[in-house]
Amino acid sequence: MLLDWLTAPLVPLTDRQKRGLLGATMVVIATRWWALSASLWDWDEVLFAAAMRDYDVTAHRPHPPGFPLFILLAKLIRPLVESEFHALRMISFVASAVLFPALFALGRQLRMPYAPAIFGAALTSFVPTVWVYGGTAFSDVPSLVLVVTAVCLLLRGCRSSPAFLAGALVLGIAAGFRPQSLLIGLVPSLLAAWFALKRREWIVPFGALLLVAGISAGSYAGAARATGSWSAYSNAVRSHQQYIAKVDSFRNSERPPLHKLVDDFFVRSYRATFVNYVLSFLVLVSVAAALATRDARMMLLVACFGPFALAAWLLLDHLSVSRFAIGYMPMLTLLSADGAWRFAGALEHRLAWSRDRAMAIIGAGIVVALVAHAVPAIRVVRGSASPPAAALDWIEKNLDPARARIFVTGGMIPFAEHGLRGYRLEIVEDDRAIPMESRSDGSAYLLAEGAHETALNFHRRRNGALWNIVRHRYFEVSLMPLVSAARFGEGWHESENHELSVWRWMGRRSVTELPPLEGRGELTLTFEAPLDSLDGAPTITVAMNGTILDAFRLTEGSATKRYVVASPRTDGVNTLTIETDRVVNPLRQGLAADARDLGLKLIALSWGPAD
Numbered sequence: 001m002l003l004d005w006l007t008a009p010l011v012p013l014t015d016r017q018k019r020g021l022l023g024a025t026m027v028v029i030a031t032r033w034w035a036l037s038a039s040l041w042d043w044d045e046v047l048f049a050a051a052m053r054d055y056d057v058t059a060h061r062p063h064p065p066g067f068p069l070f071i072l073l074a075k076l077i078r079p080l081v082e083s084e085f086h087a088l089r090m091i092s093f094v095a096s097a098v099l100f101p102a103l104f105a106l107g108r109q110l111r112m113p114y115a116p117a118i119f120g121a122a123l124t125s126f127v128p129t130v131w132v133y134g135g136t137a138f139s140d141v142p143s144l145v146l147v148v149t150a151v152c153l154l155l156r157g158c159r160s161s162p163a164f165l166a167g168a169l170v171l172g173i174a175a176g177f178r179p180q181s182l183l184i185g186l187v188p189s190l191l192a193a194w195f196a197l198k199r200r201e202w203i204v205p206f207g208a209l210l211l212v213a214g215i216s217a218g219s220y221a222g223a224a225r226a227t228g229s230w231s232a233y234s235n236a237v238r239s240h241q242q243y244i245a246k247v248d249s250f251r252n253s254e255r256p257p258l259h260k261l262v263d264d265f266f267v268r269s270y271r272a273t274f275v276n277y278v279l280s281f282l283v284l285v286s287v288a289a290a291l292a293t294r295d296a297r298m299m300l301l302v303a304c305f306g307p308f309a310l311a312a313w314l315l316l317d318h319l320s321v322s323r324f325a326i327g328y329m330p331m332l333t334l335l336s337a338d339g340a341w342r343f344a345g346a347l348e349h350r351l352a353w354s355r356d357r358a359m360a361i362i363g364a365g366i367v368v369a370l371v372a373h374a375v376p377a378i379r380v381v382r383g384s385a386s387p388p389a390a391a392l393d394w395i396e397k398n399l400d401p402a403r404a405r406i407f408v409t410g411g412m413i414p415f416a417e418h419g420l421r422g423y424r425l426e427i428v429e430d431d432r433a434i435p436m437e438s439r440s441d442g443s444a445y446l447l448a449e450g451a452h453e454t455a456l457n458f459h460r461r462r463n464g465a466l467w468n469i470v471r472h473r474y475f476e477v478s479l480m481p482l483v484s485a486a487r488f489g490e491g492w493h494e495s496e497n498h499e500l501s502v503w504r505w506m507g508r509r510s511v512t513e514l515p516p517l518e519g520r521g522e523l524t525l526t527f528e529a530p531l532d533s534l535d536g537a538p539t540i541t542v543a544m545n546g547t548i549l550d551a552f553r554l555t556e557g558s559a560t561k562r563y564v565v566a567s568p569r570t571d572g573v574n575t576l577t578i579e580t581d582r583v584v585n586p587l588r589q590g591l592a593a594d595a596r597d598l599g600l601k602l603i604a605l606s607w608g609p610a611d
Contacts, residue, residue, distance in 0.1 A: 002296045006158035007195060010108055017114050024118060025101055028125050032096040035135035035378045040085050041386035041474055045137040046414045048074070049084035053418075055226040057236050064240035066223035066233075069176030070139045088137035095142035096134030100125045102148045103330060109155040110297045112338065115356055119363040120337030123279075124329055126367050128271045128374035128469050129322045132381065139177055140326045146174035147181040148330060151304055154188035158195040161204045167192065168208035172215025180308055180327065182216065187303045249315040256318060265313045269325035269332065271469045272373040275366060282339030283332060289342050298338055305331035320471050340366075377466035387458040387477035388412065391447060392419040394456065394479065399423070403443045407433055407482065408500070411449040411473070417500070427500045429524055431478070432608030434486045434514070436495045436502040444482040449473070455480035486605065487513040487573075493596055507597040508583050513573040514607045521565040523549070523576070524606035528558040530584050530598055533591060538582040538599070544568070545575055558603075564610050574607075 013021070040046050044063070051061040051071050062071065070091070077087040100121045107117030124130060134141040150171035157164025171189065174181035189212070193205035224233035245251055250258055267280045290298035309328035316324045325332075344358035385393060392415060395406065401422040408416040408425055416425050426435065431448040451457040455478035460466065462475050488495075491510035495502055514523075529538055531554075541551045542561065549563045568574050580599040586592035 002294070003158075003191065003300070005111060005296070006155060006191065009159070010111075013114070021101070021104060021118065024122065028100040028122070029097040031126075031131070032093055032134055035096075035131055035382060036089060036093060037132075037135045037137075037381040037386075038383065039385040039389035040137060040415070041381070041388065042136075042138070042471065043411070043414060043473070045085070045088070046388075046418050048088050048137055048139070050414060050418045052078060052084040052087065055223075057223060057227045058232050060236075064237040065179060065220060066227070067139055067177060068219040068223040068226075069173060070142065070178075072222075085137050089135065091142050092134055092136055092138065095145040096125075096130075099130070099134070099141065099145050099148070102145055102152065103334070105152045106148050106155075106330065107334060107337070109152050110301055110334070112297065112334070113341065115344075115359045115363075116334075116337040116341035119340060119359065119367075120330075120334040122363070122367055123337060123370070124333040126370040126374065127329060127333065128370060128377065128465070129269070130326055130329060131374045132377055132466075132469050133323060133326060135378070135381065138323065140323055143174060143178040143181060144326055144329070146170060146177055147184050150174050150181070150185050151188050154185060154192045155300075157188075157192035157208075161196060161199075161201050164192040164196060164204055164208055165211065168211040169215070172212040172219075175212065175216035176219030178327075179216070179220075180311070182212070183308050183311065184304055184327075185212075186307070187300070191300075244315060248317040258313065261313060261318050261321075264318060264321045265309070265325065266332070269321060269329070270370070271322050272370050273468075275369045275373070278366065278369075279332065279336045282336040282343065285339035285342055286335040289339075298335060301331055301334055322469055323471065337363075373465055374469070376464060377469050380460060380466050384460075386474060387460060388415045388474050389419075390458040391456075391477045391479050392416070394458070395420060395423070395445070395447075399443075399445070405435070405444045407435060407444065407446045409433065409446070409448040412447050412477065413500070416447060425500050426497070426502050429526060429604035429606045431480070432522065432524065432606035434605045434607050435482060436488075436504050436602070436605070444485070446478075446480045446482055448478050448480070449476065450478060451476040452478045452480055486515075486576075486607070489513060501603070504602045505596065505598050506578065506580075506600050506602065508581075508599050509577070509579045510600075512576040512578075512605075514576055516570050516572060516574065517568040517607070517609065518570050520610040521568040521574070522606070522608060522610040523563045523565055524560065524604070525578075525602065526558070526560040526604035528601040528603060529554050529580070529582075530601075531557050533584040533586070533589065534582045536582065538580045540600070541577075541579040543577045543579075546577075560604075 040049060047060055047062040048071065052075055054061060055071060057064050057066040073091055074087040077090055078084060081087050081090060103121035103124050104117050107120050130141065150167050153163050153167030153170055157167050171181060171185040189208065193208065196204040224230045227233040268276045270276050270279055286298055289295065305328040309331060312324050312328065340362045341359055344355050344362060347353055347358040348355045405424050405426065406416060406420060407428045409428055409430055413427060431446060431450060431452065433446060435444060451459060457476060457478050459476040488504060489511040491506050493505045495504050523544065531537065537553045537555045539551065539553050542549045544565050550561060578600065583597040583599040585597050586594040
């Protein structure tokens with residue numbers, strides 16, 4: 001059989017090889033410690049940290065399906081470290097340290113010779129994305145280590161039932177970190193089961209299935225229970241799946257065509273400029289040789305990680321490919337190592353070099369090039385707080401939580417919720433936001449992603465090594481004093497709030513005075529109408545300084561409208577008038593004890609210079 005070599009024992013390592021492996025592992029561990037990031041930076045990281053305090057998948061703490069065992073492990077570590085971030089980062093650090101020997105073990109199970117196996121492990125460890133994200137609070141590297149370990153054990157399980165059961169145990173845990181681990185572990189699980197049946201060990205595959213199913217199902221049942229209910233949890237997961245299918249996947253017409261993303265997902269996934277093409281060439285050498293010689297070792301590697309790589313290419317956010325590619329990076333790097341070994345064999349004949357010497361030169365050159373690309377980025381993340389963290393730190397040191405009001409735009413909401421728990425927070429639409437309260441006493445600030453001329457800006461350079469490695473978000477964060485605000489006049493009721501959301505009801509007609517503005521202005525309104533209580537869809541009229549901007553029927557419960565005002569007043573207030581032809585009075589109509597006339601509920605108001 002093509003895969004009967006899986007049942008043969010491995011050739012033992014020599015003492016010299018063992019010392020080389022141990023020394024290389026110590027070097028890798030030191031580089032992992034040096035790469036620890038100084039603070040939270042990304043949206044997903046802060047959601048993981050928030051989940052440790054208040055786990056709720058429906059609120060995306062963390063996002064579905066919930067990463068239950070990752071969060072559970074972090075909570076167990078939390079009493080030993082300074083913060084939630086440090087607990088999550090500690091998991092990533094340990095995983096990064098273990099990644100090198102785990103990948104070497106995978107190469108050995110694939111019967112790769114010592115030199116390409118150790119080069120493949122080093123190559124993966126020093127890929128800039130793997131190195132940088134291994135010092136963060138993400139789950140990508142911990143998940144990768146678990147699934148690589150599971151695949152190793154399952155392949156060994158082709159000749160050992162205890163190893164098969166151990167692999168099933170680790171695969172179930174890996175699935176409790178990230179469910180896509182099941183996709184990677186499918187082929188080696190089937191192979192281990194096949195060989196167990198050939199040995200007439202009928203109960204072993206059944207036991208392995210129970211282990212994987214029990215651990216993974218139990219993990220997500222726990223996530224549902226911690227969230228509150230199975231129905232709420234399943235609805236959140238279903239909604240997230242629909243979002244991925246409509247927005248992130250190839251079904252989104254605004255996503256680049258699949259053929260244009262091949263480069264991002266499979267060539268530039270290392271994020272190391274010219275090295276991308278060197279490694280891709282070596283991958284092609286390995287694949288071509290494997291097909292020509294029917295090399296089942298490399299075919300098996302592709303069978304393990306290829307399905308997830310294909311799923312990522314089809315379904316996942318192309319703007320985050322540098323991180324998502326970590327999940328199938330062992331396929332690319334071990335193929336590269338195999339290609340380099342074959343290329344070294346060709347040099348042996350042409351240049352009279354020993355194959356090991358040629359491999360050492362090739363491998364050292366590539367690893368040094370990867371290190372050169374990663375080090376400048378790591379110096380930034382380890383040496384300074386991220387822009388969101390720096391902004392929150394400035395607020396805590398300079399603003400009194402008893403007086404300050406922090407208005408937060410969408411991208412900064414999880415950071416503010418997690419890091420500013422003692423402050424009065426309010427969600428606003430964008431960086432042109434107008435607070436729902438008329439007063440402005442100098443204690444109001446707008447926290448937003450992006451830089452502004454009149455704001456206190458926190459930033460990292462939007463170019464260079466770090467820009468090429470991570471997703472292009474949160475490189476700039478601003479904190480801007482709100483020195484002027486709207487005056488909500490005739491027709492408006494007092495502001496109301498729930499948690500971070502603040503709104504105002506108006507009656508049949510409302511008048512709002514907005515600040516003066518130079519140049520063209522942009523007005524954004526988000527509102528709701530109580531359609532269930534009205535006798536028909538209302539007609540809404542919006543006017544600025546006596547000029548009608550829009551008149552429309554509101555046939556759905558909510559709407560967001562944006563208007564460009566060509567000539568706003570520069571030396572006086574700009575008067576916004578909103579009218580509706582239908583209102584509800586809950587008390588008169590026997591609906592509730594509220595005696596107000598309610599026409600429209602203003603959820604968000606923005607006013608500022610047009611782009």
